[in-house]
Amino acid sequence: MKMSRFLVPTLKEAPSDAVAVSHQLALRAGLIRQEAAGIFSWLPLGIRVLKKIEQIVREEMDRAGAVEVLLPTVQRADLWRKSGRYEDYGAEMLRIKDRHERDFLFGPTAEEVMTELVGAHVNSYAQLPLILYNIQWKFRDEVRPRFGVLRSREFLMKDAYSFDVDEASARHSYNRMFMAYLNIFARLGLSVLPVRADPGPIGGDLSHEFMLLAKTGESMVYADDRALGLPAPGTPPEDPQALQALVDERLSVYAASDELHDVAEYESRVEESHRMEARGVEVGHIFFFGDKYSQSMDVKLDGPDGAQIAMQSGSYGVGVSRLVAAIIEASHDDKGIVWPAAVAPFDIGIINLAPDKDDVTLLADTLYNALQAAGKQCLLDDRKIRAGGKFADMDLIGLPKQVVIGPRSVASGQLELKDRASGETHNLSLDDVVAALTQD
Ligand code: ATP
Numbered sequence: 506m507k508m509s510r511f512l513v514p515t516l517k518e519a520p521s522d523a524v525a526v527s528h529q530l531a532l533r534a535g536l537i538r539q540e541a542a543g544i545f546s547w548l549p550l551g552i553r554v555l556k557k558i559e560q561i562v563r564e565e566m567d568r569a570g571a572v573e574v575l576l577p578t579v580q581r582a583d584l585w586r587k588s589g590r591y592e593d594y595g596a597e598m599l600r601i602k603d604r605h606e607r608d609f610l611f612g613p614t615a616e617e618v619m620t621e622l623v624g625a626h627v628n629s630y631a632q633l634p635l636i637l638y639n640i641q642w643k644f645r646d647e648v649r650p651r652f653g654v655l656r657s658r659e660f661l662m663k664d665a666y667s668f669d670v671d672e673a674s675a676r677h678s679y680n681r682m683f684m685a686y687l688n689i690f691a692r693l694g695l696s697v698l699p700v701r702a703d704p705g706p707i708g709g710d711l712s713h714e715f716m717l718l719a720k721t722g723e724s725m726v727y728a729d730d731r732a733l734g735l736p737a738p739g740t741p742p743e744d745p746q747a748l749q750a751l752v753d754e755r756l757s758v759y760a761a762s763d764e765l766h767d768v769a770e771y772e773s774r775v776e777e778s779h780r781m782e783a784r785g786v787e788v789g790h791i792f793f794f795g796d797k798y799s800q801s802m803d804v805k806l807d808g809p810d811g812a813q814i815a816m817q818s819g820s821y822g823v824g825v826s827r828l829v830a831a832i833i834e835a836s837h838d839d840k841g842i843v844w845p846a847a848v849a850p851f852d853i854g855i856i857n858l859a860p861d862k863d864d865v866t867l868l869a870d871t872l873y874n875a876l877q878a879a880g881k882q883c884l885l886d887d888r889k890i891r892a893g894g895k896f897a898d899m900d901l902i903g904l905p906k907q908v909v910i911g912p913r914s915v916a917s918g919q920l921e922l923k924d925r926a927s928g929e930t931h932n933l934s935l936d937d938v939v940a941a942l943t944q945d
C-alpha cells in the first residue's frame with residue numbers, strides 16, 4: 506500500500522478528553538474516529554488490526570472444534586422476555602421499535618438467540634456436544650463509555666456457546682474454551698492471566714476472566730508472578746481427564762481479581778518474592794451456567810433414554826475490538842504504538858525520503874515490490890512531506906520493521922533497516938534487506 510493513496514490521518518496531539526494512552530495513540534495513529542460517545546468508525550489501519558485479531562480468534566475457535574455462525578445484531582425482545590432478562594438487563598440494553606411497533610433490541614450478548622437456534626435444529630442428545638460461535642458487533646449502553654474502544658458502547662465481541670448433555674461433558678467444553686483462550690492470547694503476543702471470576706448476572710457456578718496487565722486496567726489482579734510467561738498449551742488433549750489435569754495445573758498458580766481475591770489464601774500460598782499486584786484489563790470472560798437458558802427458554806432434547814432433557818451450557822466472550830486498545834496499552838513507548846508482529850496493520854514500513862527523485866523512488870519501489878511478492882504486507886510512505894514527519898508517523902503507527910531509503914542509499918547502496926521495538930538499526934544492501942525481512 507502506498508501512503509499517498511491511503512488514509513492515515515495522524516495527529517500530533519490527542520484530544521484532551523482522551524486520557525488512556527491507548528485511546529490517545531489510537532486517535533493519533535489514525536486507527537479510529539469517534540462518531541458519538543462510545544461509538545467509533547474504524548479507519549484503514551484500525552480495521553486491519555481488528556481483522557487480524559478476529560482471524561486469530563477464529564482460527565483458535567476452529568482448532569478447539571467450535572463452529573462459526575453469524576447472528577443478527579438486532580434481536581427480538583420476546584426471546585429476552587422468555588428468558589426473563591428483558592427487564593433485568595436494564596438501561597444497558599438499547600431497545601428498538603420497528604415500524605409495526607414490535608419490540609427489538611441491539612444485541613448485547615446472544616445466549617437467548619443461540620439457545621433458541623440450537624433448540625430449533627438439534628433435537629437429540631446424539632447431536633451434542635456442540636460449540637457455536639459468532640463474531641459480531643454488540644451494543645451495551647454503558648453508563649460511562651471511556652478509554653476509546655476499551656470500553657465503548659458498540660464493540661466487536663467473539664461469543665461462543667457450548668451445548669452438552671450433562672455437566673461432565675459441559676465442563677470438558679468449558680476446558681476446551683479455557684485452553685483456546687490461552688492459545689489466542691499467546692498468539693497475539695500478550696501476557697494474559699486467567700483469574701477466577703464472579704459469574705455475575707449471567708449466573709452459574711464456574712467462571713474465569715482473562716486479564717491483560719496494563720496500567721489503565723479497571724480491576725486489580727493479585728497473582729503469583731510465575732503464572733505469567735507459561736507457554737501456550739497448543740492443541741489440547743481429547744481425553745477429558747487429561748485436559749482437566751492441564752487446566753487444574755494452570756489454575757494451581759494463584760491468580761485472582763479484586764472481586765474474588767482472598768488475602769489469607771494469597772499470603773499463605775504465594776511467597777512474598779513472587780507476589781504480584783497489578784491493574785488488569787478484562788479481555789475475555791468464560792462462564793458455565795448449566796441448564797439456566799435451556800430451562801428458562803424451555804429448549805429440551807430427547808435424552809439417551811427417550812425422556813426430554815435440558816442442555817448444559819456455557820458462554821465464552823472475547824472483546825475483539827477491546828483487544829486493539831488493550832494491546833496498545835501493553836505495547837507502546839513514548840514515540841507511539843509498538844505492534845506485536847501477529848496483529849500489526851502492515852509487517853513493514855518503507856520510508857521514501859525523496860519521492861520527487863526518480864532514482865530514490867525506483868529503489869524504494871523495487872524493495873516494495875520484492876517484499877510484496879514475498880508475501881509481506883508493506884506500507885510505503887511516498888508522501889511529499891518533510892522527513893521528520895515521516896519518521897514520527899512511522900514510529901507512531903508502530904509497524905514492526907522499517908526501512909529508510911533516501912539519496913544516500915542510492916549513492917552507497919546501503920538501506921537502513923530498523924526494528925521498531927528495540928530501535929536497533931542496520932545498514933544493509935537491498936538484497937540483504939529483502940533476505941532479512943523474508944527469512945521466516
Ligand atoms: P466488563 O466487566 O469489562 O464490563 P463484562 O463482564 O460486562 O465486561 P462480558 O459480558 O463477559 O463482559 O463480555 C465478554 C467480553 O466482551 C469482555 O471480556 C470484554 O473483553 C468485552 N466487552 C464487554 N463490554 C465491553 C465494552 N463496553 N467495550 C468493549 N469490550 C467489551
Ligand code: MG
Pocket residue numbers: none
Ligand atoms: Mg460490562
